[in-house]
Amino acid sequence: MARAAEIVKRLVIGRALRSEETHAAELPKRLALPIFASDALSSVAYATQEMLLVLTVGGLAYTYLTGWLAGGVVLLMAVVVLSYRQVVRAYPSGGGSYEVVSTNLGPRSGLVVAAALLVDYVMTVAVSVAAGVDNIVSAVPSLHDARVGLALAFVVLLAAINLRGVRESGRAFAAPTYLFILGVLVMCAIGLARWTAGDPPVAQSAGYGIRPEPGEADLAGAAVVMLALRAFSSGSSALTGVEAISNGVPAFRRPKSRNAATTLAAMGLIAIVLFSGVTALALISDVHIADDACRLTGFPGDCENAPQRTVIAQVAAAVFGGDESFGFYYIQTVTALILILAANTAFNGFPLLASVLARHRYLPRQLYTRGDRLTYSNGIIALATVAGLLLWVYQASVTSLIHLYILGVFTSFTLSQIGMVRHWNRTLRTGTDPAARHRIHTARVINGVGAAITGLVLVIVLVTKFLEGAWLAVAAAVLLWLTMRGIRRHYDSTAAELAVTDPRAEYLPPSRIHVVVPVSTLHKPTLRALAYARALKPDSLEAVTASVEPEDVRQLRRQWEEAGIDVPLKVLDSPYREITRAIVGHVRSIGAGSGPRDVINVIIPEYVVGHWWEQPLHNQSALRLKSRLLFTPGIMVTSVPWRLSSSAHAAARSPGQAPGSVRRGEPPPSRPRQPSGGSGDTGS
The missing domain is CATH 1.20.1740.10 (Amino acid/polyamine transporter I)
Incomplete structure (x- = not known):
């Protein structure tokens, strides 16, 4: 789909032009x-x-x-x-x-x-x-x-x-x-x-x-x-x-x-x-x-x-x-x-x-x-x-x-x-030249x-x-x-709100970092997210799961213990089977007991797919979780991508930048990326 869209785009508008080619467009x-x-x-x-x-x-x-x-x-x-x-x-x-x-x-x-x-x-x-x-x-x-x-x-x-x-x-x-x-x-x-x-x-x-x-x-x-x-x-x-x-003067040649x-x-x-x-x-x-x-x-x-x-x-x-x-x-x-x-x-x-x-x-x-x-x-x-x-x-x-x-x-x-x-x-x-003043009068x-x-x-x-x-x-x-x-007015108020008055104060690191990793099952994306969370060396780290099906929770605990994972797993009560509400409530409770310069980082595993029809099949619970957490003060949300095999095939086929592909100078696939409002996955 990405390749087909790229081909149609190039047929309609032609090849992309570099910024320095702007002078070639002068008329x-x-x-x-x-x-x-x-x-x-x-x-x-x-x-x-x-x-x-x-x-x-x-x-x-x-x-x-x-x-x-x-x-x-x-x-x-x-x-x-x-x-x-x-x-x-x-x-x-x-x-x-x-x-x-x-x-x-x-x-x-x-x-x-x-x-x-x-x-x-x-x-x-x-x-x-x-x-x-x-x-x-x-x-x-x-x-x-x-x-x-x-x-x-x-x-x-x-x-x-x-x-x-x-x-x-x-x-x-x-x-x-x-x-x-x-x-x-x-x-x-x-x-x-x-x-x-x-x-x-x-x-x-x-x-x-x-x-x-x-x-x-x-x-x-x-x-x-x-x-x-x-x-x-x-x-x-x-x-x-x-x-x-008069509106198009810049388009003319000199x-x-x-x-x-x-x-x-x-x-x-x-x-x-x-x-x-x-x-x-x-x-x-x-x-x-x-x-x-x-x-x-x-x-x-x-x-x-x-x-x-x-x-x-x-x-x-x-x-x-x-x-x-x-x-x-x-x-x-x-x-x-x-x-x-x-x-x-x-x-x-x-x-x-x-x-x-x-x-x-x-x-x-x-x-x-x-x-x-x-x-x-x-x-x-x-x-x-x-x-x-x-x-x-x-x-x-x-x-x-x-x-x-x-x-x-x-x-x-x-x-x-x-x-x-x-x-x-x-x-x-301000003008004094007689000839120029005559032209101005005219x-x-x-x-x-x-x-x-x-x-x-x-x-x-x-x-x-x-x-x-x-x-x-x-x-x-x-x-x-x-x-x-x-x-x-919106842009002005936003600029005023974001203006830096004291760079030293704004640049101070957080006092403490609390990391929360939502999980639903133990698999490779979950382990990658946990490994990245440990690499941050936070002050506190825990994995959380919502108790929707008791049997699933018991199986997850058993796998957790057998794998010897040294990150504590906390089971959140969810009587109405709402994963998002349980996790958001827990994260907010951590924030309520934290200091003013403490930061809570929620790290979410995310699938990267290669086909448009795969997107509705994954990442929906994480999308809801992100949409709630991004509006919560003091919360940072990080996505750790796991690229499915279909995304690799799509990257090989696409002449442009496929979903999940990496350009020179970008972090390698194992590095996390910040969400841009897209969907994520907690492993479900």
């Missing part, structure tokens, strides 16, 4: 772009659609707002990209928004950003994969009923690729990202050229009408403004992933800050061009789409079960001459790929941020360490698990998941820009404008999406914030 810009920018680039595939879905609740009357709202999204994206270029230059360590806010606004505010970003990374995986599956279904409608299974399979695949390492995931995702950019640019060029030439593309849905939702037909005044704000907040999903590069800033600028420019082109073609080709297909008049087929085609699918069909053209299938293929691979941004950002938080003792320490391939594998697995659960609960529906999205992004945007303004203010108080203005705009958008998103499901994201972020505060 050039051409690989960093698809790894960190795939989310921001891919969101152009659904951002326009999300705006239209909101505007068409009132029918076709309000779609004229699309262009103006798209212009606002483009302006917002430009401001955010410029702002984050200041972040990567000022804070190249990779903490991103969390580090900026923690340093300048305090740790509590930094934890707000961290909680919001962690939730948003989970949503990035869920929304990106669901949107990718939507585009697959648009090309192959027969897969509609398998959408949840497809989504979960893609999450597992992404996790496996990322477990192989950053460079490997970059190579795997580079081609789809660049093919998507090329395909959408060609589509936009052809579509706009046809429009300029007087032959504009026409979408398949251009002839559909849209029935307004009840009460949404004749909106006026504040109601129209509210509708526009809702549409704008949905379109702002195009900004998701912009912050990922000079890290400059390369990260260059990649961020390239990402922003490409995303703006693609989003503008797709939105313009959607308006030119007169794409009609609604949140419910049954509101589309003229929709062919069963509106309750037949899926609508996505906006980008309709645009591709209109530009390239139908849904049987090569261009249509090319766009659908690369769009589905990049939407699914966009989740890779989160698979890089989430583990990095979780590692930083674990280093600061806000998350479990297991999230801090790297795995075999120098990736933060525990963070990758945690992200895949939670995102997969969301996809299953929400049936991989983009419309349902999108309401939980982007709230965390704008929380981090706003607080990080406010933090940067504070950073520049502090820098100005950067402060950029971050100040960014804070104002993203703060306004945050309010809009919160107001317009709260009751539609965003409250769940808020609740999740609050719960995560409280959990991280609790983890930090």
Whole structure:
């Protein structure tokens, strides 16, 4: 079993890498772009659609707002990209928004950003994969009923690729990202050229009408403004992933800050061009789409079960001459790929941020360490698990998941820009060089404008999406914030409890050592445990057994005397046939009569087995005994292993470290080992 697991692990993630190979995982810009920018680039595939879905609740009357709202999204994206270029230059360590806010606004505010970003990374995986599956279904409608299974399979695949390492995931995702950019640019060029030439593309849905939702037909005044704000907040999903590069600066090649800033600028420019082109073609080709297909008049087929085609699918069909053209299938293929691979941004950002938080003792320490391939594998697995659960609960529906999205992004945007303004203010108080001060003033203005705009958008998103499901994201972020505060308090209190104030006093040896060896029968493991106990030269040593079956006790006494063992054997009364309670009670009674610096050492024989199915057959009584004794003050528990022949065979077969095997520099098999919470055996 151990060998099979090791083989599967190596097939999935590859050979283990040494710690000094970390530099080999640093990324050039051409690989960093698809790894960190795939989310921001891919969101152009659904951002326009999300705006239209909101505007068409009132029918076709309000779609004229699309262009103006798209212009606002483009302006917002430009401001955010410029702002984050200041972040990567000022804070190249990779903490991103969390580090900026923690340093300048305090740790509590930094934890707000961290909680919001962690939730948003989970949503990035869920929304990106669901949107990718939507585009697959648009090309192959027969897969509609398998959408949840497809989504979960893609999450597992992404996790496996990322477990192989950053460079490997970059190579795997580079081609789809660049093919998507090329395909959408060609589509936009052809579509706009046809429009300029007087032959504009026409979408398949251009002839559909849209029935307004009840009460949404004749909106006026504040109601129209509210509708526009809702549409704008949905379109702002195009900004998701912009912050990922600021979190991943350490992954870039040197000079890290400059390369990260260059990649961020390239990402922003490409995303703006693609989003503008797709939105313009959607308006030119007169794409009609609604949140419910049954509101589309003229929709062919069963509106309750037949899926609508996505906006980008309709645009591709209109530009390239139908849904049987090569261009249509090319766009659908690369769009589905990049939407699914966009989740890779989160698979890089989430583990990095979780590692930083674990280093600061806000998350479990297991999230801090790297795995075999120098990736933060525990963070990758945690992200895949939670995102997969969301996809299953929400049936991989983009419309349902999108309401939980982007709230965390704008929380981090706003607080990080406010933090940067504070950073520049502090820098100005100490800087004297005129040229440097001029640059700082410019950067402060950029971050100040960014804070104002993203703060306004945050309010809009919160107001317009709260009751539609965003409250769940808020609740999740609050719960995560409280959990991280609790983890930090636990680590702090533990550190304070374990801190050494007087090393000489703590280093003093025990006054007396009392050793107790639980036994149930006289065999080789028992004799080894007794021999080790004698080698310790304790002040007192006794073997104890619980009287469960009188005949067994009489036989043990007879064997003990015949063997001439000079360790006294004490029989404990156990009227209710409870071995653990009898031994624990006896050990505690010894402790009650001991001095404050006396130590009681309970030495337990333990079987080491070679097969998983053997484990339930042994070591159960000792497991219960350990679990009780480890919580008893003044008690030390030592396991003396006895390796069964099956463990030796397993060690010979296993290419890795089998149970009970010994590495160079470890004690030989005859030496005892301290228990790690595993099971033991008293010989029964």
